[in-house]
Amino acid sequence: MAHSASIPAGRTHLPAVARPGRSRGPWLDLRHLVPWLLPAAILVGWQAAASAGLVSTRFMPAPLDVAAAGWRLGRTGELWTNLWVSFARAATGFLIGGGIGLAFGLANGLSSLSERVTDATLQMVRNIPHLSLIPLVILWFGIDEGAKLFLVALGVFFPIYANTLHGIRSVDPQLIEMGRVYGMSRSELFRRVVLPGALPSIFVGLRYALGIMWLTLIVAETISATSGLGYMAMQAREFMLVDVVVLAILIYALLGKLADSLTRALERTCLAWNPAYRNA
Amino acid sequence: MTASAALRHPDETPPRRARPAPARGVSVTARGLAKAFDDGHPVLRGVDLHIPAGQFVAVVGRSGCGKSTLLRLILGLEAPSAGRINVGGEGQDAGATRRIMFQEPRLLPWARVADNVAVGLGRAGSRAERRVRARAVLDEVGLSAKAENWPATLSGGQRQRVALARALVSRPALLALDEPLGALDALTRIDMQAMIERIWLDQGFTAILVTHDVAEAVALADRILVVEDGGIALDLTVDAPRPRRRGDPDLAALEGRILDHLLGTRA
Numbered sequence: 001m002a003h004s005a006s007i008p009a010g011r012t013h014l015p016a017v018a019r020p021g022r023s024r025g026p027w028l029d030l031r032h033l034v035p036w037l038l039p040a041a042i043l044v045g046w047q048a049a050a051s052a053g054l055v056s057t058r059f060m061p062a063p064l065d066v067a068a069a070g071w072r073l074g075r076t077g078e079l080w081t082n083l084w085v086s087f088a089r090a091a092t093g094f095l096i097g098g099g100i101g102l103a104f105g106l107a108n109g110l111s112s113l114s115e116r117v118t119d120a121t122l123q124m125v126r127n128i129p130h131l132s133l134i135p136l137v138i139l140w141f142g143i144d145e146g147a148k149l150f151l152v153a154l155g156v157f158f159p160i161y162a163n164t165l166h167g168i169r170s171v172d173p174q175l176i177e178m179g180r181v182y183g184m185s186r187s188e189l190f191r192r193v194v195l196p197g198a199l200p201s202i203f204v205g206l207r208y209a210l211g212i213m214w215l216t217l218i219v220a221e222t223i224s225a226t227s228g229l230g231y232m233a234m235q236a237r238e239f240m241l242v243d244v245v246v247l248a249i250l251i252y253a254l255l256g257k258l259a260d261s262l263t264r265a266l267e268r269t270c271l272a273w274n275p276a277y278r279n280a
Numbered sequence: 281m282t283a284s285a286a287l288r289h290p291d292e293t294p295p296r297r298a299r300p301a302p303a304r305g306v307s308v309t310a311r312g313l314a315k316a317f318d319d320g321h322p323v324l325r326g327v328d329l330h331i332p333a334g335q336f337v338a339v340v341g342r343s344g345c346g347k348s349t350l351l352r353l354i355l356g357l358e359a360p361s362a363g364r365i366n367v368g369g370e371g372q373d374a375g376a377t378r379r380i381m382f383q384e385p386r387l388l389p390w391a392r393v394a395d396n397v398a399v400g401l402g403r404a405g406s407r408a409e410r411r412v413r414a415r416a417v418l419d420e421v422g423l424s425a426k427a428e429n430w431p432a433t434l435s436g437g438q439r440q441r442v443a444l445a446r447a448l449v450s451r452p453a454l455l456a457l458d459e460p461l462g463a464l465d466a467l468t469r470i471d472m473q474a475m476i477e478r479i480w481l482d483q484g485f486t487a488i489l490v491t492h493d494v495a496e497a498v499a500l501a502d503r504i505l506v507v508e509d510g511g512i513a514l515d516l517t518v519d520a521p522r523p524r525r526r527g528d529p530d531l532a533a534l535e536g537r538i539l540d541h542l543l544g545t546r547a
Contacts, residue, residue, distance in 0.1 A: 178386040181357060182379075182446075183402045192399075196390040273390040273430045 093152025105164025163205025167198030305486030312363035338497030341507035
């Protein structure tokens, strides 16, 4: 949206003096608002439809009802407790699975022995949809924290593993030769050439993994949990509290967006050298 | 081949002109140097060569004649199949720094220009010291204003100048140039040739330039080696005064002679 707005200005080929009245400030602000017009219109239309009785609020609550539910649960503290529990599960599972994935990706990218020993096995395990393990995981761990952490860790492991491995393999061999010729030690070569070269690919894995992390957690919490956002939504369903169900869904969406924005910011900082990520 | 034998002047030091700095280069001596690929196909067969310290040698030849292999053997990037190679003679530092400039700049895209140049210093000195030296060399190649830029923001010629600065920052005794200007446009190439000549005159290192461009070899080198069929077919001394003027009839005649030789051997 922001791009399409800037194109006509660039295509006119008029010198800047020809449009003296256009200062950059307010123009930029307006362009930033453009992407929000459609979501805002949908919200307003939804609220209007609900208020006019066109949509049954029994199945689809009005936006204001959802906001009220958020306010209510926020005041009792229930929302924050469940949010924190879910966040802690997501983060812990992500760190465990991502850490193991990164370690295996680095090991197999750097050592052909390690790759020969483990890669085929890992690729086989990868073909098992990790959510299909839920019945087994419940048998193993019950509905404890362990079950959720195991599933999240398993889910995020593979994108991080596969993309780290791919990133290391695709580092320009000419740069590695240059590093060797210029006398870099193995650890220096890794730190200054291989790791930075693999980083863009590792970030791709990170973003995939974040998506899988939320998905896995939602499913796991919906099926077997005694706390967390998914549990909150399931409880609300029992009592036909549709507004709370929709609230939980919206919070999941916000959390996903937040994780994505954080990754983007991290990419812009770590990959500032790469023209593809600069001022994205 | 008989003609080439008559033209060979091995181990001859050309007259030095316009060279104020004392030579701090190293000599390079090869005896019976041979290299074969893994499948047994010979690339170099028994090369004998002596390059005196501080000489600017150009190595020309057709693609696949073995000139890059010769360079890699001299730098120790590959091990010879037979024969030996000596860098640094008596009274010279045998562990002296050898540096190479590749055809591609091979800069680290994630390091700023000054940090890329500092790669050439290895672990010598503190980070601050390395950056000071890097900046000084960047000044020599006319890029001090770009020290904090990312390599992606530079032009092709500028990147190659950064690569030159990286090769020079450790004050090498031997600088190998593996077709470093091949990918540049004609004008940038002429500028870079003048810059390399100026720095070489200033620092007195031994320079070995591998190139496809006979005019470039004639413009820069004290001595031109024509490599053919895994051996040195022609060994010519260029004693034209520096700075050399482009289009000089003597140089043009020399260039023509080398080209005739290269083209004549195609049949």
